[in-house]
Amino acid sequence: MTSELPQIDEQINQSGETLQRFRGLPPQLKRDLRDLLKHSNNRSSVDRVLHLLKLYDRSIRFISIGHEQSIAPNQELNQNQQKQLSEQLLLLIAELDFACEAGSRLLAIQKELLLGVDAQALIELSLETLKLVITGTHQERQSSQKFLTKLNTGIASILKNSNLTVSQSQSYLDKRIEIRKEFSSLVNQATETLNNNKHLDPCREEFSDIFSQLQVLEEHQKVMEERENTLLEKIKQNENQLSAFYEETKEYRRRLGEQEKRMHLDHLTKVNNRAALAERIDIDYKDWLRSQQPLCCAMIDIDNFKQINDKFGHLAGDKALKIIAKTMQEQLRNSDFIARFRGEEFIILLPNCEQKPRNLILNNIKKAVSELPFKFKNNQISITVTVGATTFIGNDVPEEVIERSDKALLQAKSVGRNQLVWL
Incomplete structure (x- = not known):
């Protein structure tokens, strides 16, 4: 019996x-x-087997009787309520338009609702719809961020070219003004010379016509300069508008980035949430496939945390969670990752x-948490993980790796508190 106990526990x-x-159990x-x-160390193997058999018996009864009979009378959905909820969910899905996989799944849910579902399925589909809305919104936000990044880059390039164009146009305008002034000066000198030399009298009339034409050309040149100057002012105005638009897109990018961060943060502990974990573990997994460098996954559970909530209240428990999460995060390297699971x-x-090093990091986490000075209602207590x-x-x-780390955690819990078990 002693030799078979580990097999029974497993x-x-x-x-x-x-x-x-x-799916679908109460x-x-x-x-x-x-x-x-979780509390395997508080029960004998026989007690656990009997308790598990009772849970299986309850599950079989629940499945065989059906969801409608398992709901208490005061919680039972009547047909009208169920129909109304189903119609409202259909209307909600009809207003959603996601181009990603979430959109395809929402259409499938819509078809299921049109064919008719029972109360349990309606609840499950409502929950799935909510998850799909979150997923779809997240993906749409990522697409918007990519578009804004591309737009921002394009505007930056246009601004750069616009600045160069303005600079060159201003340079050309300055040179043209300088040439016109020289041209005007030469005309004035020629006119003065003609007036001062009497022996040129036979040609005076002809030269006067030429100078008159030159003066007309000078006036035309002046008009062209004014038009070019006006055009240059418009280019500068466009440049200012582009600059303002560029700053606005930068602000939108910043706000989208902040929203992205908030979406990936657990609202209580301020560490990453499960959505962030799903993205990060996928990235690390692909890196591991390429490099085959060691990649460790550890699941950490706060020992007897339920007792803290029961004895000192949920506010005290929330405060402890925040402090412990921050303490664990401080023991990690910049490249490491922590999420509330x-x-x-x-x-x-x-x-x-x-x-x-990974053993050192995990043991440092255990040590740092156990040394935290918690005081609830004048009671000094030590919390371990x-x-x-x-x-x-x-x-x-x-x-599979997350599931294996969960099994390792269950084995560690069966040994006692403040343990580290590798599997």
Whole structure:
């Protein structure tokens, strides 16, 4: 029996995770399942097996009875309410226009709603629609940012050419004015010479006609200069408008960048959220495929965090989460990444990190958190974290690595608090 206990524990974890991934189970049942898997060290293997069997029995009953009968009478959706909700969701989807994959999936949801769905499916489709709206908005924002970047670059190039054109036009205008002045001076000198030399009297009339024509040409030249000067002023006005437009697009780019950052930040802890994790792990995974440099994924859970919430209140728990998240972030390198995964769990990615430094980083995190001076309602308490870690190997994909780090965390929890387990 002693030799078989580890196998039993592993089978319990695998079966529990299989049940956890099943869609459509009641929230309370999933919470009970999470408690069973998280607090494994507080129960014997026999108790865990019996408890897991009860959860499976509840799940089978729920599935066999059907969603409509499992909902309490005061929560049951009548046919009219369900029809209204379905119609409102259809109207919402009809107003959405995403060109990305989210758009295709929204059309598929629209078809499902038109064919008719039950209450449970309606709730699930509503949640999926919300997620697709977030995804589609995020992708549209990225497209807008790319367009603004391209537009900004184009305007910068136009401004540069415009500045050069203005500079050259001004130079040409200055030279033309200078030539006209010299030309005018020569005409004046010739006229004066003609007037002062009486022996040129036979040619005086002919020269007078020529000078008159030259003066007409000079006037034409002056008119052309005025027109060129007006054109130059318009070019300068256009340049000013382009400059203002350029600054405006820069401001939009800045605001889009800030929105992008806010979208990727967890509102409470101010570290990255799961959306940011999905993007970053995809980037690190592709880098790992190319370089085969070590890539570590660690899942960190705050020990007995539920007790803090229950004993001191959720505000105290939120404050502790913020401080712990900041403390963990301070132990990381600039190239490392941390995100809030769920509740009091965090995921850390350590790219290009060999065995010794990654162990040092994770142990430093444990040490730094355990030394934080927490005081709630005049009670001085110590908070610790437990870490389950793994590395990318072989044919791994990100989902498998996250799942393996979760298993490592469960194993670490079964040993006790403030542990680090590699899997």
